[in-house]
Amino acid sequence: MTEKYKIYLSEDTKSRLINDAELFEFTKNDESVNLNAFLKTLIVNYFDQYRHDSEALLSNIMQDLTDLTSITNKDAAVLAEKIVSTYIKNDSLQSGKNSALTLTVSGSSYDILRIIENNMLKDTSLSQYLKDMFNAYLSIPRSEREAIIFKDSYEDITRALKEHRILSFTTTTSGTDKAYHVEPYIIAPSKEEQCNYLLCIDRKVRKPRTFRISRLRSVFVTSDTFPINSDIQKELQEKAIRSPHSVSLTVEAVVKLNQYGVRKFKAITKNRPIVSKIEGDLYYFDWPELQLEEYFKRFGRDAIVLKPESLKESIRKFYYYGLREYSK
Structure with a gap:
């Protein structure tokens, strides 16, 4: 099932989303930015976290209100939602006009939008709900946003790190024809780029390598394990602190x-x-x-x-x- 939705975003929000889509290499065949594909991935990977965080925020505000006053739970809930909509999701805080964007969804992204329409809107529109979700996403540090967009890869890498398993993957820089097999040691963020890097040992050449996680594709955790080398681990930990995007001499x-x-x-x-x-x-x-x-x-x-x-x-x-x- 494929459906099209028209949503309205501020120019600032749209521009920042495009920047992330470009940095994370969501592109069409002509190499232009594929914002639609990026937003579909964002919706699928971030919806549960956004819903949980929103509910936790309302719950915490309600608890504070009932602890400090004799207000009823019902009135506290109404006031909490008012506080969130007025001071946290206030559109007037964003400069510039809104622009229309047609979002085409299918599969998992379509299913989530149907869930939102049927259960989450209350007194707001779908467009406003998605706008709030995207703004909440953009309020998170970019290294954490990368972890959201590439959620599946992060989960596989984290499991391989925990279980000391060999990882296999291709990259956007080397093409799909070349597969790497590595011994993963560390995930480390680069302060300047605000992206995350996998520091590892290339099994073929037995040398340290680093890969930006948003450039990894077809990540696969093999059944093969490897022993942790304490000297290599120390070396890569030092490089992770100083310059995780470069493990050269x-x-x-x-x-x-x-x-x-x-x-x-x-x-x-x-x-x-x-x-x-x-x-x-x-x-x-x-x-x-x-x-x-x-x-x-x-x-x-x-x-x-x-x-x-x-x-x-x-x-x-x-x-x-x-x-x-x-x-x-």
Whole structure:
């Protein structure tokens, strides 16, 4: 069964939902953002949590009201709903006008909308209920929103971590033809990107790897187990704290920044490495080499790598081949 519903969202809410859909790689065949597919997944994976949280909020407000006053339970329930609708779900707090959006649902998402229509609306419309649900979702930190959208993958990974089982999956970056088999150790959030990463050991090459969980597909918990290596666990725990999105070799690096480089270093916060010490215009780092390379590629002549030679050569080649292409 397929059904279409018209819902109304503020431009801000719609824009933020599109941002999540784009970050979590919900795309159509032409690579444009597939907001409809994203919203269907959000509804299916978040409905139970949203309903539970909403009921718990009303219950807590009712309890506080009855504890502090002689109000009846019936009046407390009415007042609690009034408080929630006035101060928590107040549309006037959002700037801008609403825009119409056609939501096409089928399968599980259609079933949930039918449940909402038949049981949850009371004095509100379906459009308003979904709008409140989406705003509640957006109030959650992005790393937790990722866990909601990729609920099935998280549950499988969590089970594999608990039972020390080998995981199999493909990724959106390597395509569906290449399957990875890994020994999972840690799930860790990246503060800058607010996404979660699986730190693991690649069974094929016996090296540490990291994968953004929203890019994993066809996650499967195998029946094979593996023994936890305490040295590897300690190493990956340290990387999880510092830079979970990169498990490349950690190096001692020295980078010379001019005055514009210093300004950029203060302004560009995404994946910014932590400075070990500063001596004049020299910045010292003890950080994964790949992350240093990706970060300082954005600085141009305002940041010159002095050491290690491998990092210096990687960035030099990056600019050399870029210049060669632009010079054609």
